[in-house]
Amino acid sequence: MAEALEQNEVPLEILNNEAIYQRELSQIFGQTWTYIGHVSEIPEPGDYRQRTIGEDPFIFTRDENGEIRVLFNSCRHRGANVCRAEKGNTTHFRCPYHGWTYQNTGDLVGVPQKGDGFDHLDADDHSLHEAPHVDEYNGLVFACIAPDAQPLEEYLGGATWYLDMYFDLIDMEVIGDPHRWVVDADWKTPTENFYGDNYHVPMGHKSAIDVGIGSETATGEQESELYGIADCDGHAFSVYQIESEEPMFWGHPEEVVETFNHDVLSPEQYEVARKSGVTLGSIFPNLSFIFLGGRDDPNKDPVGTFCLRQWQPRGPGEMEVWNWILAPADASTEYKERVYEVGMSTFSVSGNFEADDIGIWDGIDEAAGSVFAERVEATTQFTMGTGEEAAATVDDDWAGPGTAYANGGLTDENQLDFYRTWHETMVNEGAE
Numbered sequence: 001m002a003e004a005l006e007q008n009e010v011p012l013e014i015l016n017n018e019a020i021y022q023r024e025l026s027q028i029f030g031q032t033w034t035y036i037g038h039v040s041e042i043p044e045p046g047d048y049r050q051r052t053i054g055e056d057p058f059i060f061t062r063d064e065n066g067e068i069r070v071l072f073n074s075c076r077h078r079g080a081n082v083c084r085a086e087k088g089n090t091t092h093f094r095c096p097y098h099g100w101t102y103q104n105t106g107d108l109v110g111v112p113q114k115g116d117g118f119d120h121l122d123a124d125d126h127s128l129h130e131a132p133h134v135d136e137y138n139g140l141v142f143a144c145i146a147p148d149a150q151p152l153e154e155y156l157g158g159a160t161w162y163l164d165m166y167f168d169l170i171d172m173e174v175i176g177d178p179h180r181w182v183v184d185a186d187w188k189t190p191t192e193n194f195y196g197d198n199y200h201v202p203m204g205h206k207s208a209i210d211v212g213i214g215s216e217t218a219t220g221e222q223e224s225e226l227y228g229i230a231d232c233d234g235h236a237f238s239v240y241q242i243e244s245e246e247p248m249f250w251g252h253p254e255e256v257v258e259t260f261n262h263d264v265l266s267p268e269q270y271e272v273a274r275k276s277g278v279t280l281g282s283i284f285p286n287l288s289f290i291f292l293g294g295r296d297d298p299n300k301d302p303v304g305t306f307c308l309r310q311w312q313p314r315g316p317g318e319m320e321v322w323n324w325i326l327a328p329a330d331a332s333t334e335y336k337e338r339v340y341e342v343g344m345s346t347f348s349v350s351g352n353f354e355a356d357d358i359g360i361w362d363g364i365d366e367a368a369g370s371v372f373a374e375r376v377e378a379t380t381q382f383t384m385g386t387g388e389e390a391a392a393t394v395d396d397d398w399a400g401p402g403t404a405y406a407n408g409g410l411t412d413e414n415q416l417d418f419y420r421t422w423h424e425t426m427v428n429e430g431a432e
């Protein structure tokens with residue numbers, strides 16, 4: 001793998017290989033900060049949602065004291081899931097097997113027939129296990145199950161500069177439940193795509209573009225400059241900037257922009273946000289997002305739609321997609337409904353753009369797991385923009401962290417960042 005990366009190539013087989021997949025579960029998802037959910041999904045004490053870290057089951061809950069917890073969904077008696085519902089509100093989780101009962105702090109508070117059979121049991125030693133590290137960044141909750149973890153903000157690194165533009169400038173709220181669906185594709189394929197595969201847009205999304213669905217920026221109706229932001233501490237972004245007197249703010253109309261927190265960003269960040277038509281990117285390992293001024297009907301005005309998506313590993317060459325649609329919390333109910341409709345019709349299970357991508361991604365795992373790919377040592381290649389004539393140009397004046405490639409659609413540096421970070425994490429012996 002290291003040799004292939006030096007040639008800007010990646011072995012195709014890593015997208016469908018049992019041994020590599022098992023190692024990913026412990027080395028990647030067992031070591032890094034992983035996204036759990038947004039604070040607006042559990043606003044009240046007792047609210048909970050089932051979540052996973054890799055394939056491990058956890059309960060994302062706000063306990064009676066208002067503290068956010070990520071509890072391991074496994075009874076301390078014989079391991080059964082103590083929480084069976086997708087979401088809800090409860091003060092306690094009662095195990096369906098023998099009835100051990102836990103407070104939503106994780107404390108064991110009830111054992112049936114304790115006096116007869118378990119008078120020796122010390123309840124304090126049998127609380128639900130919980131993720132050792134849980135932290136929040138501007139409403140985004142992450143957890144890490146490694147014994148030692150660097151601080152979340154340090155892990156996000158330069159990505160915070162970009163995340164602030166959406167989650168600090170705007171108080172965001174998740175609309176509805178996450179949409180979930182299973183796809184025959186490896187979790188790394190879409191993550192790689194959202195690291196910055198802008199090259200695929202004119203081809204892969206041609207039909208949606210031709211009928212005028214989606215974003216004016218992405219469809220080229222609005223002239224924009226596309227920046228690919230690489231070297232951002234393992235995370236990467238693509239930012240479409242539009243030179244215009246009119247503030248862009250991803251298509252949000254004036255009355256929504258008025259609700260923003262206008263004084264929380266640096267002048268440079270604010271200017272990038274003001275000119276942003278579309279922003280997309282990925283936080284390592286498997287959280288991606290796309291924010292765009294989108295529309296589901298060429299005759300209607302665009303609205304600012306924010307989609308957060310997580311590519312959950314579910315086996316070699318198989319994943320479950322989780323997609324959350326977010327809107328500014330202080331916008332009107334009608335506006336939030338439009339945001340949801342546009343999100344559904346662009347980037348979600350029934351979305352036009354989504355269908356384009358998934359129809360392609362689900363053939364890659366088939367080839368990756370094939371006998372012939374192994375025989376010919378098939379690789380995928382990431383050399384775009386490296387030729388003498390076609391060299392991708394770095395914009396030294398870019399105000400944010402990372403390296404900004406001005407012709408962002410024509411470099412593979414963003415995607416290489418993903419595979420370099422993936423490889424470093426996979427071979428990190430210190431984590432075992």
Ligand code: FES
Nearest residue numbers: 075077078095098
């Ligand atoms: S497994 Fe939970 S009470 Fe027995």
Ligand SMILES: [Fe+2]
Nearest residue numbers: 200204353357
């Ligand atoms: Fe796409």
